[in-house]
Amino acid sequence: MAKRTAGWGSLPWLLFLVLVLVSRSKTLTAGFLQVEMAGKTQMVFLNKNATVFCKIPDSPHLNIRHMGVTWFWKSRGSETEVKVFEFFGNHKMAFRPGAGVSPWRLERGDASLQLPAVQLGEAGEYRCELVVTPQKAQGRVQLEVVAHPVSSVFQERDPVRGSEDRRILCKSSGFYPDKINITWTKWPQKDSQDQEVSEGIVTGPTIKNEDGTYNVTSYLRLKPSLEDNMTVYQCVVWHPSLLTRQSFNFTLTLMGSEKKAGLQSIIQSCLESILIILIRFFSFLAVSIGYGSSQATGVTPAAAVTMPDP
Ligand SMILES: *[C@@H]1O[C@H](CO)[C@@H](O)[C@H](O)[C@H]1NC(C)=O
Numbered sequence: 001m002a003k004r005t006a007g008w009g010s011l012p013w014l015l016f017l018v019l020v021l022v023s024r025s026k027t028l029t030a031g032f033l034q035v036e037m038a039g040k041t042q043m044v045f046l047n048k049n050a051t052v053f054c055k056i057p058d059s060p061h062l063n064i065r066h067m068g069v070t071w072f073w074k075s076r077g078s079e080t081e082v083k084v085f086e087f088f089g090n091h092k093m094a095f096r097p098g099a100g101v102s103p104w105r106l107e108r109g110d111a112s113l114q115l116p117a118v119q120l121g122e123a124g125e126y127r128c129e130l131v132v133t134p135q136k137a138q139g140r141v142q143l144e145v146v147a148h149p150v151s152s153v154f155q156e157r158d159p160v161r162g163s164e165d166r167r168i169l170c171k172s173s174g175f176y177p178d179k180i181n182i183t184w185t186k187w188p189q190k191d192s193q194d195q196e197v198s199e200g201i202v203t204g205p206t207i208k209n210e211d212g213t214y215n216v217t218s219y220l221r222l223k224p225s226l227e228d229n230m231t232v233y234q235c236v237v238w239h240p241s242l243l244t245r246q247s248f249n250f251t252l253t254l255m256g257s258e259k260k261a262g263l264q265s266i267i268q269s270c271l272e273s274i275l276i277i278l279i280r281f282f283s284f285l286a287v288s289i290g291y292g293s294s295q296a297t298g299v300t301p302a303a304a305v306t307m308p309d310p
């Protein structure tokens with residue numbers, strides 16, 4: 001009798017135990033606690049402070065005493081994972097100088113990794129392992145470190161005068177990876193349609209810099225005639241690190257003949273000298289008169305004298 005009562009009495013307890021076990025195992029399955037990365041790949045810029053994302057979506061406020069986060073890195077083509085950063089309890093360790101996870105962000109479910117001044121060699125797979133006791137979640141992302149090109153367009157120094165060959169240069173430097181596309185277009189007149197330039201283009205070899213970035217120069221060889229005066233040549237640069245294409249304008253200006261230009265400059269400098277002499281003479285006159293009148297009106301002579309002095 002007593003035995004039976006005990007049996008019936010323990011049934012609710014059994015049910016409770018089963019429920020607890022079920023719910024507990026549920027929370028332990030991967031997928032209950034989830035982290036979000038910035039997609040499959042994330043692009044960051046060389047030498048900038050990178051943030052590798054790893055967040056619990058819609059996270060409530062968490063107690064970081066019950067949390068742990070470990071970040072791992074695997075370089076491209078490597079099989080071995082390296083620990084970058086770990087945090088749990090009172091323990092915090094950065095295996096890469098400056099690597100870190102902000103505690104106040106962690107409280108909001110954001111375990112994103114900070115990598116100050118990220119380098120090209122730090123690209124690869126990053127794995128974020130997050131524990132919110134008793135749950136655990138992880139996420140992976142491919143980190144791509146890129147550098148955008150700095151470009152400029154200019155004419156080769158000391159161009160041959162007249163209508164002989166000229167070279168316009170479009171130089172892009174400091175970019176990574178080496179995949180780049182430089183094209184040329186031109187506007188023969190203002191408000192006219194742009195035309196793709198396909199002839200006379202030579203894009204030089206891609207040169208590697210010490211820091212691993214690349215440089216390249218595209219040359220556009222021209223045989224300009226008079227009607228090419230004031231034509232706008234545009235160099236268009238595309239690189240994976242850029243959101244849009246970048247364009248750089250160069251306006252071709254043809255000078256008149258050298259003889260005319262020489263004569264013009266001589267006349268100009270003669271006129272300029274004469275003008276300067278005249279200005280000096282008149283200002284001298286003005287000072288003398290001013291000095292006389294200031295004495296008469298009682299203004300301090302020192303102020304009047306020092307005024308025209310530069
Ligand atoms: C990058 O991080 C470093 C150290 O963590 C800091 O001193 C610097 O101001 C940061 N730079 C930028 C642009 O946020």
Ligand SMILES: *[C@@H]1O[C@H](CO)[C@@H](O)[C@H](O)[C@H]1NC(C)=O
Nearest residue numbers: 179180181182183184236238
């Ligand atoms: C470079 O740009 C030209 C013109 O837009 C395009 O036809 C070509 O496919 C591009 N090449 C690469 C490698 O992106």
Ligand SMILES: *[C@@H]1O[C@H](CO)[C@@H](O)[C@H](O)[C@H]1NC(C)=O
Nearest residue numbers: 173174207208209210214215
């Ligand atoms: C690449 O271009 C930069 C900027 O113009 C220059 O300082 C650097 O010397 C160039 N690198 C090489 C290898 O020529």
Ligand SMILES: *[C@@H]1O[C@H](CO)[C@@H](O)[C@H](O)[C@H]1NC(C)=O
Nearest residue numbers: 187190191232234247248249
């Ligand atoms: C380049 O020149 C074209 C044609 O004159 C003009 O439409 C465009 O706005 C110019 N772009 C820049 C960046 O100056």
Ligand SMILES: *[C@@H]1O[C@H](CO)[C@@H](O)[C@H](O)[C@H]1NC(C)=O
Nearest residue numbers: 226229230253254255256257
């Ligand atoms: C080219 O155009 C500029 C501006 O209109 C003008 O000053 C210059 O004389 C022109 N050159 C020639 C060779 O006609």
